[in-house]
Structure formats: C-alpha cells, structure tokens
Amino acid sequence: QLQMQESGPGLVKPSETLSLTCTVAGDSISRSSPYWGWIRQPPGKGLEWIGTVSYDGYTSYNPSLKSRVTISVDTSSYQFSLRLTSVTVADTGVYYCARRQSPAVDINFDSWGPGTLVTVSS
Amino acid sequence: SYVLTQSPSVSVAPGQTARIACGGDDIGTKNVHWYQQKPGQAPVLVVYDDRDRPSGIPERISGSNSGNTATLTISGVEVGDEADYYCQVWDSRSENVVFGGGTKLTVL
Numbered sequence: 001q002l003q004m005q006e007s008g009p010g011l012v013k014p015s016e017t018l019s020l021t022c023t024v025a026g027d028s029i030s031r032s033s034p035y036w037g038w039i040r041q042p043p044g045k046g047l048e049w050i051g052t053v054s055y056d057g058y059t060s061y062n063p064s065l066k067s068r069v070t071i072s073v074d075t076s077s078y079q080f081s082l083r084l085t086s087v088t089v090a091d092t093g094v095y096y097c098a099r100r101q102s103p104a105v106d107i108n109f110d111s112w113g114p115g116t117l118v119t120v121s122s
Numbered sequence: 123s124y125v126l127t128q129s130p131s132v133s134v135a136p137g138q139t140a141r142i143a144c145g146g147d148d149i150g151t152k153n154v155h156w157y158q159q160k161p162g163q164a165p166v167l168v169v170y171d172d173r174d175r176p177s178g179i180p181e182r183i184s185g186s187n188s189g190n191t192a193t194l195t196i197s198g199v200e201v202g203d204e205a206d207y208y209c210q211v212w213d214s215r216s217e218n219v220v221f222g223g224g225t226k227l228t229v230l
Contacts (some may be wrong), residue, residue, distance in 0.1 A: 047157075047165065047208055049219035063123075063218055096164055106212040107169050107219055108155035112164040 001024040004097050007092035012091075012120050018084040022097030023111060030073045031057045035100035037109060038071060038082045042093040052100060053080050056121070092120045124213035126222035133195050133228040134199050142194040142225045144209030152211045154192040156185055159224075160205045168207075169194060196227070 013121035019037075027033050036050035053063035053071040061069050065084070084091060094102040094117050098109035126186055127145040134140040144154060154172050157165035168175050169185035172192065182197040209222040 014193045030123050047210075047221040049221065050220075060217065101167070101170065105153050108153075108167060108170050108210060108212075109157075109165075110167045110170070110176060112166070113210060 002099065002111050003041060004099070004111065006095060006097050006113045006116040008116065008118070010117060012087055012118060013122050014088055014120055015086055018082070018087050018091060018118055018120075019114045020082045020095055020097075022079075022080050022082075022115065022116070024078045024099075027099070029073060029078060029080065031055065032102075033099060034102055035107075036073070036080050037098050037100055039098055039109065039112075040091075040093045041096070041115075042090075045093075050082065050084075050095075087120045088119050092118065094118075123213070123216050124220050125219065126220055128207075128222040128225045129228045130207060130223070131228060133230055135230045136199055136201060136227075138199055140199050140203070142196075142207050142227065144192040144194070144222050145189060145190055146192075146211065149190055150172055150188045150213065151190050152187075152203055154185065154187050155210045156194045157208045157210065158205045159205075159208065161180040165208065183202065199223055199227075201229050203227060 003025045012018045018040045018094040034055045051071045053073045068085045070083040094115040096115045101110040101113040135209045155168040158164040158168045170186040173185045177202045184195045186193050
C-alpha cells in the first residue's frame with residue numbers, strides 16, 4: 001500500500017528558503033507511477049497546487065509561484081523535493097505531497113501524504 | 123486565470139441528499155475532480171473525471187458536470203460525511219491546477 005511522508009523544517013525565517021522532501025513507500029517513482037506533486041493549504045483556507053515533477057525530471061509549476069519554486073526527483077531514493085525561495089508569512093501552511101493519478105485523462109491526485117506544517121516567522 | 127466557485131457551506135439532515143456545486147465558465151468542457159477533507163487530515167479523492175469513483179468510495183457518492191456547474195451528490199448522508207469538499211480542474215489555457223474554495227458539509 002502506498003505511503004508518503006513529508007519531512008523538513010517546521011519553521012523558516014522570512015526571506016529564506018523552504019525545503020521539503022517527500023519519501024515514497026509501497027510504490028516507485030517510475031513509468032508506472034510517473035508524476036508526483038506538491039499542494040499546500042494556508043491555515044483555515046483552501047488548497048493550492050504548487051507543482052508537479054515526473055520520474056524523468058519534467059516539471060510544471062503554478063504560474064503564481066513559478067519564479068520561486070523548484071521541484072526535483074531522486075528515483076533511486078524514492079524521494080522528490082520542494083524548494084521555495086524568498087518565503088514570506090503568506091507561505092505559512094500545511095504542505096502535502098501527492099501522487100498524480102496515472103493513467104489519467106488529466107491531472108488529479110489519488111494519494112496524499114499526511115502533510116507537514118511549515119511556519120514562516122522570525 | 124480560471125476560477126472555480128463553491129458555496130462556503132451546505133447543511134443536511136442524516137439520511138437526506140447533499141448536493142455540492144462547483145461553478146466555472148464552461149466547466150462542462152473540463153474534467154472535474156472532487157476531494158473530501160476531514161479536520162486534521164489530508165484530502166481524499168472521492169470522484170475523478172466528473173463521475174468516476176476510486177476503489178473504496180461508496181456508490182452513494184456521485185458526480186455530474188454540465189454547462190457551468192459541476193455537482194457532487196451524496197445520498198443517504200451520514201455523520202461521517204461531515205467534511206470540507208473541494209472541486210478541482212486542470213486549466214490548459216493557464217497550465218494550472220485550479221481548486222475551488224471548498225464547501226463545508228454539516229450533518230444536522
């Protein structure tokens with residue numbers, strides 16, 4: 001059974017870089033499950049897609065975050081990672097990693113990690 | 123950018139039918155996906171591609187999509203259905219995954 005777990009610092013200072021890693025168990029980041037993503041949720045608010053990475057490193061990002069986001073993949077370690085630069089308090093929230101459904105007509109996420117709270121504060 | 127609009131809340135009595143709407147410009151031409159999120163938990167995909175259900179999702183949860191409104195329908199509502207529900211589409215024009223603002227379902 002697929003399990004995902006987010007990990008990384010829970011507190012980041014303004015203007016610094018937020019870095020998170022998602023570790024996958026029970027599935028492989030490969031052609032059979034090729035796409036993986038990050039979604040976030042500010043406290044008490046809705047969901048926001050950050051971006052997606054494929055097993056061979058192809059990325060797509062939310063246009064509103066594109067200038068600050070990098071998502072990378074390490075298939076040998078069953079991990080993919082998120083970097084968000086120049087963070088502000090508006091970047092505070094729960095960050096989820098998720099598997100994009102495949103095969104699929106278009107993008108949705110059929111399995112999610114439990115999420116990790118990241119607070120941006122000095 | 124593409125916008126999905128959901129009512130903030132819906133209330134129904136146990137055993138009744140809940141309908142949660144998701145509005146968007148010509149949304150009937152897109153594939154709509156729905157997530158259920160209970161407090162303190164990650165979202166769960168309950169309907170994809172307008173009306174398909176992942177394995178393990180009961181048949182009393184269904185979806186439809188036409189014109190400018192997609193609808194998630196929950197029949198025979200149970201207390202355990204209390205959650206926030208989010209619709210989601212892929213907007214190819216802006217190359218963006220778009221979520222609705224969410225609807226809180228309360229079971230009276």
